[in-house]
Amino acid sequence: MASLVFAVPAGLSFLLFLSRVRRDPRRFSNAVLLGLTLVLVTVALLAQVADGSAPAPLVVAVTLTLLLLALSVLVLAFFLIANGVQMIRKEGPRPANLLSGLAGVSILGVFALALTAYHTNSAPLQRVAGAVLLVSGYVSYLFVSFLVYAFFYARLTLRQDVDYVVILGSGLIGGSRVPPLLASRLDRARAVYERQAARGTPPVLITSGGQGPDEDIPEADAMAAYLIAHGAPEGHVLREDRSRSTEENLRFSSAIMQERNPEYRFVAVTNNFHVFRAALTARRTGIDGHVIGSPTAAYFWPTATIREFTAIFLHHKKINLGVCTLLTLFSTLL
Structure with a gap:
């Protein structure tokens, strides 16, 4: 009976999640709802085990899952530290690479x-620990929600042909050369172009990225040259060479597409770790389009994913910092 108290809200949360995804999958609230559904399902299972109504196999499965989760958190900590060392060795000791x-x-x-x-009788230390655990739990909940939903969003498929494929820039090396990270985006965009061209409706490729202070x-221009050198027809490549951020990538490219075809349909291409945040940015700037991802080097993915989550967390800093403050006060009062 106790499990129904959580199972019913879990079902309602999941139905609301499906409804909102159908209306617009580019919402962070979708991730929060999916995370809430998973939490409620987990609590419902634990309640069923606690009241003795769960079958033996479920009790064993839940117990093993909890043990594995506890162990995996420690394993994750050491993995992240090792990855941080690898990032510094491969990418240099920049602040973003320390995440x-x-x-x-x-x-x-x-x-x-x-x-x-736990092992002391210090009330102040226990209050501090309680506050840290509550805040860490909240941030972890948001991060897991982000991770699961970003995985889901990145696997949404294009349902129709598009008029344009916009490739988001990510910086050059040596002032003029396309790095592997950016080449991955360009290769994915070229694959989309070739697949649609085979159906008789080739889209226009738009390379989007301005000139940085350390770029020649x-x-x-470098992205367009790469595409043309790898077989893309020059007549199907346009350049947007003013942008310096993801928002400008999308906004300036949208202006080009709007001028040529007010009823345009487009897809943007970035790396897989950046897909969901780019989609959120597109929605926030009023641009209607899907975002797809290209592969990223395995060692780069953890740091990049944490950076993306941090950016989203801080974009909603008023509500997130407000919740963290309330949790801290709640722990102090207890």
Whole structure:
């Protein structure tokens, strides 16, 4: 009976999630609803086990899952630290490349603080530990929700032909050369072009990226040259060479498409870790289009994913910092 208290809200949450995804999949609230559904299902299962109504196989499965989750958090911490070291070796000690290592150290720090508070009688330390655990739980909930939904969104398929394929820039190396990260986006865009051209309706490729202070040419020019050198017809390649951010990539490219075809349909191409945030940016700027991803080097993915989540978290900083403050006050009062 206790499990129904959570199972019913879980079902309602999932139905609301499906409804909102159908209306517009480019919402972070969709990720939150999916995460809420998973939490409620988990609690319903735990309630069923606790009241003794669960069959033996379910009890074993839930117990093993909880043990594996606890162990996986520790494994994740050491993996992130190792990945942070690898990022520094391969990409240099820039602040963005420290994220995975810092995340791993933070997880171990939370564990150490909780254990210390548990084994002492210090009320102030226990309040601090409680606040840290509550805030960490909230952030972890959002991160897992983001991770699961971003995985889901990245696998949504194009249902119709498009007029344009916009490739988002990501910087050049040596001032003029396309790096592997950007080449992956260009190759994915060319594959979309070739697949649609085979059906008789080739889209126009738009390379989007301005010239950075350390670059000899605009990113759009280097990207266009790469596409043409790899078989894309020059007449089907346009350049947007003013943008310096994802929002400008989309906004300036939209202006080009709008001028040529007010009823345009397009898809944007970026790396898989950046797909969901790019989709959120497109929606926020009022641009209606789908975003698809290209492969990313495995070692780069953890840091990049944490960076994407951090950007989304801070974009909604008022509500997120407000919730964190309330959780801290709640822990202090208890």
